Amino acid sequence: MGFDYIRSAVKLAEIRSQFKRGKLVVDTSYQRRKVWLPEDKIRLIETITLGYIIPELFFWDAATDPETGLSITHIVDGQQRVNAIFEFTEGAYKLSTDCLISDEAKEKYGNKYFNDFSESEKIEFWNYPLSVVQINEESKERIKMMFYRLNLTDYDLNAQEKRHGTSWGKFADLTTEIASLEFWEKFSLFNSQDIRRMRDNEFCATLIILARKGVIDQTTQKAINDAYTDYAENYEQMEADKAEIFEWMKIATEIFNENNLKFFRKKTQLYTLFSLIRYMRKNNIKITSEIQDKIDSFITQYNDFKNDSGSIIEEGSYEDKIRIYKLASSEGVNKLRNRNIRLKVFKEIISE
Template sequence: MALAYNRHELKIQQIFNDFNDGVLIVDTSYQRRSVWLDRDKVRLIETILMGLIIPEVYFWDAETDPDTGKTITHIVDGQQRIKAIAQFINNEFKLSKDFLIDQEISEKYGNKYFRDLGNDDKILIWTFNLSVVRIKDKNMDEIRNIFYRLNLTDYSLNDQEKRHSNTWGLFADLTKEISELSFWDDFNLFNYGDIKRMKDEEFCSSLILLARKGIINQTNQNPLNDAYSDYATNYPEYNDDKNRILKWIDTFKQFYSQENKSFIRKRTQLYTIFCLMDYLTEEKIEVTSHMISRFNNFVQKYNLFENSSDTEEMSNPEDEAIKKYKLASSEGVNKIRNRKLRYEILKNYVMDLTV
């Protein structure tokens, strides 16, 4: 039986041209996002300039046009390295001295773009060989599995990244569509670490479950795993759920301010706020300045209590309710009981109801 792969070397020049020409591509349907920091990119180029070995990359010839012979090749593993090399050659970042490790390299190449390098150094990069594992005779399901297994390390795929690499379908499509809304960036609701490990997509998946099933117990990954599977091919409510979440977002924008930003950015609180947004939109309740003021007041009091260890009961029922909210935000945050308790307390406070 013939081997299903072969190993060979390709010059950066050929890989760069294929990548720029769109015949060497990244399939984002199963790949994690390219989120390398400039530090990572600079140190990769430093390694190349030092003539050291970098890890091999994995390619898969996915399809060939029978008339032209043009083959589309997927980067199964190594997209971050190839993108970083292409970006440097395209003068999209410089070799910042802050990130270079080798003293000699720092003195010679520090703060230079590709265009600033001498001819010999440019040729060194163009002719540098990357070790390529070319996968043959595999279908897409097998390629997804290969990607998954290539990342079975202690610091590799988390649960959301595993779903992304192993699962596709309508629920996955909606998750991606919601997570790519400019809203999340505009309001800076996810940090670099969240985005790098796809925690933003995981949160958006939870919002879709909120739209579909209301507040549920989510202490493990089973609800999300089941949703990715159950709504992969049969999801007639796709647009209804999408539009529902878009309405929540429009309502949410009225409550956001820089003063309550740190509270809102915590995923536990963000989920609770979206529960409130669901209530307001479903009941067709218009947001008033009084409601916004009550929300801001709630956040201010919560922040005062957040670092407090005082567990004594308080005479003010509203303050006591916020204390209970704090406790429901500190442990078992995804248990249905604590989720519902937080939602009810926040709703009653904002709506000025009995707490």
């Protein structure tokens, strides 16, 4: 059965008002995060000021208050555009001339904030008609699938953003919960681009799989895709896995210091660290000052190591371990073989 919907033109001022009052919202359970760069926002506003058409917005009345009859409307598609418009009208950014394309826009609006617009320019901006598709549908699952379909040809939507848009259930909930912990922000383990593109969620999904199955091959998206499906409803070990990962984070907090943090901010090395912590917990190995020193010493020598002289390195030596580890960190980092090599080297380092 198809969707029941109505197309209409709604003034920009009305959309902005609904968004500011919280009547128009973004449902983060399936929407991706704000990913637009400043130039993307500026060029959208430029398009509006020049009177050109922008793509239509898709809205869905998700819930209605039985007492007041007022509804909460979800932005199924168009949150980047709505956010860009709202932020501009709130004075969050200016129309930097370097980002504008049209000579007309550069002359009239270059380096202007919304408050710098003339009275007539503001009125024209508020009256700009946005094309809105209002969807009448009861099933949130069908709305999620619609979001996925709308973005199916969006090549900027990465694998994790697509999963977030179409997957739900216990595994998805746990991934989101772990990704939202202060731990990641406290140690700046993900950069702003990682967070915008939900790579933090993807890494946390990888950690849950590590807790479930140990070190596996993840050269494709299959393992994560399967986990989102397999543990959507039947996930009896969810609380146990969560508690285990929380313990890993406590131990990682003990290990992190100013000498090694830059090394562990690389996702390849961070995954290796959590693999090592998992091994240590299974073998009742506690973090001691001696083990900490061994980890820091290895990282220092790893950072300083250069084997470009063609000199022979004795097999099994400390330098050989560093060389092998570097090779396993340079390409195919998610291959099972290379993940196991990196873990093996660290296991040998802490036990020597």
